[in-house]
Amino acid sequence: MELGDYLDVLRSRWLTVAVTTLLVLAATAAATLLMTPQYTSSTRMFFAVQGGESFSDLAQGSTFTEKQMASYAEVAQSPLVLQPVAETLNLEADAREVARALDVTVAAETTILVISATDEDPALARDLANAVADQLSVTVGGLSPERPDGTESVRATMLSEAEVSESPSSPNTTRNLALGAVLGLLLGIGLALLREVLDTKVRNEADVAAITDATALATVPVDESAADHPVFMHDDRMSLRAEAVRRLRTNLQFVDFGDRPSSIVITSSVQGEGKTTTAINLAASLADAGARVLLVDADLRRPSIAKYMGFEGNVGLTTVLIGRAELADVVQPWRDSSLDVLASGQVPPNPSELLGSRAMSRLLGELAGSYDVIVIDSPPLLPVTDAAVLSKLVGGALVVAGADGLHKHQLRTSLEALEKVDAHVLGVVVNKVQRKERDRYAYEYYSREEPVRSSGSRASGNGRSGRRAAPPSHAAKRSTWPGERMTALRR
Numbered sequence: 255m256e257l258g259d260y261l262d263v264l265r266s267r268w269l270t271v272a273v274t275t276l277l278v279l280a281a282t283a284a285a286t287l288l289m290t291p292q293y294t295s296s297t298r299m300f301f302a303v304q305g306g307e308s309f310s311d312l313a314q315g316s317t318f319t320e321k322q323m324a325s326y327a328e329v330a331q332s333p334l335v336l337q338p339v340a341e342t343l344n345l346e347a348d349a350r351e352v353a354r355a356l357d358v359t360v361a362a363e364t365t366i367l368v369i370s371a372t373d374e375d376p377a378l379a380r381d382l383a384n385a386v387a388d389q390l391s392v393t394v395g396g397l398s399p400e401r402p403d404g405t406e407s408v409r410a411t412m413l414s415e416a417e418v419s420e421s422p423s424s425p426n427t428t429r430n431l432a433l434g435a436v437l438g439l440l441l442g443i444g445l446a447l448l449r450e451v452l453d454t455k456v457r458n459e460a461d462v463a464a465i466t467d468a469t470a471l472a473t474v475p476v477d478e479s480a481a482d483h484p485v486f487m488h489d490d491r492m493s494l495r496a497e498a499v500r501r502l503r504t505n506l507q508f509v510d511f512g513d514r515p516s517s518i519v520i521t522s523s524v525q526g527e528g529k530t531t532t533a534i535n536l537a538a539s540l541a542d543a544g545a546r547v548l549l550v551d552a553d554l555r556r557p558s559i560a561k562y563m564g565f566e567g568n569v570g571l572t573t574v575l576i577g578r579a580e581l582a583d584v585v586q587p588w589r590d591s592s593l594d595v596l597a598s599g600q601v602p603p604n605p606s607e608l609l610g611s612r613a614m615s616r617l618l619g620e621l622a623g624s625y626d627v628i629v630i631d632s633p634p635l636l637p638v639t640d641a642a643v644l645s646k647l648v649g650g651a652l653v654v655a656g657a658d659g660l661h662k663h664q665l666r667t668s669l670e671a672l673e674k675v676d677a678h679v680l681g682v683v684v685n686k687v688q689r690k691e692r693d694r695y696a697y698e699y700y701s702r703e704e705p706v707r708s709s710g711s712r713a714s715g716n717g718r719s720g721r722r723a724a725p726p727s728h729a730a731k732r733s734t735w736p737g738e739r740m741t742a743l744r745r
Contacts, residue, residue, distance in 0.1 A: 260447070267446040274442030275435060282434025291422035293376035297387045298413040299367045301326060301394070319408065323360045326367055326410075329397070330358045330390045339385045343378075355382060366413070376418045383416035456660045462682050465666050468653070471509075471681035472502035474532070475689045476657070484531050484562040487538040488589070494689070496535070502683060503539045509650070509680050517618060517628035517648040518680065519552075521641035523668040524634050527656030528685040530558050533631040536652075541593035545626040548585070550596045552632045552644060554605035557598035559631055563588065570597030575613045581620070594625070605633070610643040618647055635668040645677035652680050657687045 264271060301319050329335060333349035340352050357370040369390070371382035391410040398408040456462060459470040475494045483489040487496050506518075520536070522529040530553070537549040550571060551559035560567025565586050573579040574596075585594045602608050609632075621628050630648060632641040645651040651672055655665050665682075672679055 263450045264443065264446055267449060270446045270449060271439065271442035274445055275438035278438030278441060279431065279434045282430055282437075286425045286427055286430045289425045290374050292372050292374055292424045293379050293419040293421075294370055294372045294423035295376070295380040295383045295416035295419050296368055296370040297383045297416040298361075299369065299387055299390065300411045300413050301365045301367065301408060302411070303408055319365045320363075322408070323365055323367065326390070326394060327358045327360055329393060330367065330369060330386060331356055335386060335389045335393050339382070339389050342385055342389075343381055352382070355379075356386065367410075369416075371416070372423065376420075380416045380418050384412075387412050387416075454661045454663065455658055456655050456662055456665055456684070457657050458687060459684055461662060462655060462665070462684060465662055466669050466682070468669065468679045469505075469681040470684055471505040471652070472498050473684045473687050474498040474502075474528070476686040485534055485538060486531075487535040487542065496539075499532075499535045499539045502536060503543060506680065511649045511678075516626060517622060517630065517650075519630045519632050519641060519645050519648050519651045520654060521632045521645075521651060521668075522634050522654040522656065523636050523660055523664045524656075525556075525637070527634075527654050527660060529634070529654040530562065530631050532652075532654050532683055532685060533629050534559060534562060537593055537627075537629040538588070538591070540627050540629070541588070541591045544592065546592045546594075546624075547627045547629060548594045548596060548621055548625045549588075550621075550628060550630045551598040552609060552630045552640070554598055554601055554608065554640065555633045555638060557601065559595065560597040563595060565595055565597055567597040568600060570599035572599035572602050572608065574599075574617060575608055575611065576602075577613075581617070606638065606640050606643055609640050610647075614644075615647050635671050636664060639671075642671050642675050642677065645672055646675050650678040650680035652683060654683045654685050656685050659686070 301323065303319055331353045336349035336352045336356075339345075340347060340349060345352065355372055357372070359368045359370075360366070361368060367390075369383050369386050371379045371386065373379040373382065387410075391412070394408055394410050456465075459473055462468070462470045475498065477483075477486070477493070477495055486493055487499060490496060518536075520529050520533040534549065537547045540547045549559065551557045551567070552571060553559075554572065557567060559565075560570070569579055569584045571584075573584055574581050581596075584599070585596050587593070588595050608614065618628070628648070630644065632644050635641050635653075641651070653665070653668060653672070669679065
């Protein structure tokens, strides 16, 4: 990953970073508040060699004292000093426990010893520091060799007595909160990167490109009101979703169908990825562009096109396949457009066998001679084999991948299932993609031109019902798809 990739990860997972930082900061603040305040008092002692009548004697004495300062610091924390201190202050602690409350340091390049005592009682901290200094002075005098006159050679003098501290030395709230914020930020960044590495869901076109060579033909944004407006190509024509479907329609013009019929199976990996709404709105978009389109509900497990579009669904594809109705009797027109709908009919006990039958193959051949494009909604690939069986009979398969819900291995398995039956995968539609703030804009799209109808279009009107005339003959079909007369393309 490059720096830009890391920045993209942090931008997309900023909530993880923010929440982790706040949690660590809150934990640090709580721990700081629960800590018992400690107070520190310090005293300073000066050590010098007595006597010396010349400058040379003074220099030698100073050098001797400097070399002994580390030893004096050790003596200050030894039982020789601390045990008498504990007895003087009536402490229940022994010398070892008293030593834990002390911090004895030597000021750099001096003969000054700094004795600091820390305790939750500020008065005890002061008394302990002063008591240690007094006892150290006595002890050092006893350890130093005597002068000829019987006096001590090294004298320790207290430069300043310890005083009661008015503010606690710990905890340091400002420092702790700063460290907590830095630690939380680093931990949040680490968690965000870890989640990105472990994330197996398909979220955008880049994830699709990492799985397959199949082209991502369109990215359709998520819309919470999708259930209320399944046919958004007509209910919300200016929406981002509608524009995305128009982009899909445009990109399909450049897909090579070869000598295969212009029939498309739309499927997904699992339920709930939006394949049905994609099929409906792609068919509506193709019809808006002037093509004669038939939308077929071949999801014989959980059919829903008739419900979404307000049609009668008890008769349809299965009724034709078992020979109980003619195609012209069950195909229903959609509003005043060149879009026809073939509902699923009643759910059969053997969907896979019915969709892979010769009757289905003959029906598709008949429909290919009557319509420019056939859009077929089929069941998901992973639960059942219906879509894989059906994909062998059509021009190509379009796989819908639901963002934030589909895992990469599921999409990979679905595409492998199509590859095993030699299906022609036209591409992938990434559906329900979360929109970024910079993408929340509206398309100003004010064309008032009515879509140009093909020469085989029927008369318009919402009153068409009952038995319909048979689909036009193959001779009436336009020579190309999308064709020269699809002048209403909006991209």
